[in-house]
Amino acid sequence: MGRVLIKNVNIVNENRVYESDVLLEDEIILRIAPSISDANAKVIDAFGKFLLPGLIDDQVHFREPGLTHKGDIASESRAAVAGGITSFMEQPNTNPQTTTLEKLEEKFARAAETSFANYSFLFGGTNDNLEEIKRLDKNACSGIKLFLGSSTGNMLVDNEVVIENIFRNTEMVISAHCEDETTIKRNLAEYREKYGDDIPIKYHPLIRSAEACYLSSSKAIALAKKTGARFHVFHLSTGIETDLFRNDIPLMQKKITAEVCIHHLWFSDADYDAKGTLIKWNPAVKSAGDRSKLWEALLDDRIDVIATDHAPHTLEEKNNVYTQAPSGGPLVQHALPAMLQKYHEQVLSLEKLVEKMCHNPAVLFDIDKRGFIREGYYADLVLVDLDDPWKVTKENIAYECGWSPFEETVFTSKITHTFVNGHLAYEHGEFSKQRNAKRLTFNRS
Template identity: 50%
Template sequence: MLITNARIVNEGREFEGDVLIRNGRIEKIASSITNTNETVVDAKGKLLIPGMIDDQVHFREPGLTHKGDISTETSAALAGGITSVMEMPNTNPTTTTRERLADKYTLATGKARTNFAFYFGAANDNADEIARVVPGEACAIKIFMGASTGNMLVDDPKVLDDIFARAQIPIVTHCEDTPTIKINEEAARQKWGDAVPMSQHPYIRSEEACYKSTELAVGLARRHGTSLHVLHLTTARELEFFTPGPVKGKQITVEACVHHLFYDESSYESLGSLIKCNPAIKTAADRKALVAAVMADRIDVIATDHAPHTAEEKANPSYFKAPSGLPLVQHALPMLFELVRRGELDLHTLVRKTSHAVADRFGVVERGYLREGYWADLTLVDTDAPTTVRKQDLYYKCGWSPLEGQTLPVRIDTTWVNGEIAFQNGQVLPQVLGKRLAFAR
């Protein structure tokens, strides 16, 4: 396949060019490539970028498939220009044994429409199993250092120390301090009873709860020399734990999620439980600081934390019963292009944080860049065609989005996975399947 007349953005450069794909890989990138009987896709000046690698998704399979499943949610990801995903372990059963991890890879093979990898989940009782997980077996070890599904809250200090000391692959953490959250919940009940407003979420899941847990995780990583990636940072205060600079060579890295860069606490008034997530969307000042930290290379990558629940579940009026999480993979890239339109991000930073830096941080083999010899995971973006988010266009199994009715400044035109067109003209091509991601460490 030959892609012609593309506006290519890659590795800090923007240029007009053609891309030749053969056997699933990029064979040649040049200003002009002569057609030698390949199928030709005329990009017509649209933007060609590496497909986004989303290092944090919850696709709900196995066990929670009324919310979403591997097929539906990877289809939504394709429609959003995402070509590879790393999926979390808090399914049912949880991915806390190597046998379950292997089962999950088997489950995804033949279902996943993007490339895929899975995290191995930590618990208070599986430290020995974690120590046996070798590079390439999972993308990383996931530790919930705040309240989570089932037995996945790791709150035993000795266990945490043991995991950080013995892990052979990177650790990623969800950092919120559960005792602090419990105190805040009780205070909210004392004030409002059962009618706690959704707008209290950033004060229950507070800055202090995040800071205390992040301080613990970073301290453990520094003590043991552990490779640590802190997920979904939400506060300006926590930024003090992280250093600016290129992701390569960093022992401790951090990410922001698109909704924490896009929304702030003023959004609860109109969206309420639809944007309730853990950790919580916080203040306008926090959002502004996070965006600035992305631009300063203090925040290393951008992800989604895609976490669908049914519309009925999210509509529960009780603060304590409405679940946390929202579907995002279909619109994360267009949301980031909105930040580019506003002048808060630039295009090269967007590409670096959603593809290059993710591949570098996790050691993803031969993906995340437009390079000759690399797998052809590509996204073509029409920057002259705004997208209005409509329920009938959603691929999510849950069937809703907090963005419904909102117009975003770009349209995902075409998505390639391993050199094959997997999404085009608003349609997912069901015959195209992703591959298991390989890792260099």
């Protein structure tokens, strides 16, 4: 790849925005300085643009193996790169599920052949695979994933003895989907009695209610405190849950952390009439009041990470009646533009955006040499024009499923270049045919 010199760019990194040059050599950020000259480098004049570390998405569903009609590692990692996401952590609820060491390594082998972005995978905990978890090397992958509420893939873990044993038998980060299954089943039965299978989508946040979320997350957090486990709650969706988390200590000292997803920060239950099942997620998009409290907790550091929970389905699948329409939607291509829109609305600073989408995932999961713009780190970088409006249309959607909940949205900011390990993987709407992705490595002593 040789050398690339990015000139006159505004770097957003480690709570600063400053103008500098950045010299890349092969896979590495070689030098950061106010004025760099190199006759052998390819020069990109980035005057007026902003350079961010490559985003790290700690929660995606790329559907491979077994569900590849919805998307696969190649198609969805390519869309991620278009959205400035240079590293991802994929979830275990595929077919077959990633619940044995053999299936985990099969996923890594497939990603090595096809991924456009750096990759790792979460290992799925079940009611009966504790011995596999004990065998898992703590630096082998992103961590453990538990579904404490049912979702796509039927990986519900509901044996309390098993859950406690998992908490006590791994040093890795345990990430969880927290919704109380008993509460959800009771609510669903009530609405099914009234409407049959064609339940109006507006009742989704009442079926998968705030109560269901809080019961599960509060119980799991209590267990984490009891056992000393390192516990991360995925996709917070309610205001009441935000009070379960601390902001009085730095992230490095936290043992219990939280994530919020793009859809819970952008949409509310007022959007169900227009968007229908396209914004059906588990946990559900809830009230504007919940959304406001999520933003408050994100900005005051009770919530540590912004992610996507990218989970594509076909339009045909999504257009089924309520009980048959799967939950989830595609988001990796549009997550950064959506959060940059919040910057333009003066809700979120660029520095805080980078902290939550780049730095903190790297710190939380102990990722080696990524998530920051530092000399000696991998050259995962995103170049952004903050003032180049564009509209999301079917023609510019990169997802295999071909749709987005953001269709017809006009974003003010555009991603112009994405570097993955120093390789220019995406430039002005065009993808490189070459891949330079790597398996993520971890520093867990």
